[in-house]
Every structure is written in structure tokens, then in C-alpha cells.
Amino acid sequence: MNIEAIVNEKMKEAMKSGDKVRLDAMRSLRASILEFKKSGTDKELGEEEAMKILKSAAKKRKDAIDLYKKGGREELAEKEQQELDIINEFLPEQLSEEAIMEFVKSKVAETGAAGMSDMGKLMGVCMKELKDKADGSLVKQCVTNALKEL
Secondary structure, eight states: OOHHHHHHHHHHHHHHHTOHHHHHHHHHHHHHHHHHHTSSOOOOOOHHHHHHHHHHHHHHHHHHHHHHHHTTOHHHHHHHHHHHHHHHTTSOOOOOHHHHHHHHHHHHHHHTOOSGGGHHHHHHHHHHHHTTTSOHHHHHHHHHHHHHHO
């Protein structure tokens, strides 16, 4: 079953159960899928494009959570967090910060990175393998920390 069918099915379930937060999250995903399909790129909505849409939706929620917390709007941040949790159900399991740090340290040894000047090279190597398994900003933070320790 493709992502569009799954989102539509989950949206129907949310309507029937009266789960407003889940319904809002599914409507948002459905809108992103429809936007992709009508974009005129003549691409099929495959697994890779679906992951991009899901990651983009998750990133939007994370950014909104940060902004709402900075603005003192905890109730809105909580709603966004709930939607993020729902979207994360569709994404692959993400690695923990400790696991990412271990991976980065192994890549530092492999590539022979010597300092902050090797940041770009190390990020490229790490993101190539961690693309769907870890958040890019968390990987960047771990790479920066690992290079500072050298």
C-alpha cells in the first residue's frame, strides 16, 4: 500500500474516531502529497519522494515547536508535538544521539579528519549513510562536537 492510500485510510479512521489532532496531521500530509502530485514534475510518488514529504512535514513541526516555545505559547507547541509524533509513526526509526556520535567517531577515524576544516567532508560521508536514519541537524551537532574533541 502506498503512502497516499495509507494517509487517506488513517484520515478516515481519525474522522470516525473524532481524533482532531490526528485528523489535522493527516490532512496536512494529504495536502503535501496532493501538492507534489500537481507540481507538474511528472514524477511518480515513490518511496523516496514520500520520505521527503514526511521529513519535510516533520521538520516544519520541529521548527514550529521551537518558535512557539520561544514565544511562550506552550499549548500550540504541545499540539505541534502531538502532530510530530503522529508523523514520526510513518518515518523509519531514528538513531539516538549516542549511536550517531559513535558512528561519527568511527568516520572521523576512517577519513582521517583532523579538525573543523574537515567538517564538510565528514558531514558528506556521514549523511550519505545516515540519510534516513538520523536528523541532519543532530548529525551536524555530533560532527561538530567530534571535531572539537580532536
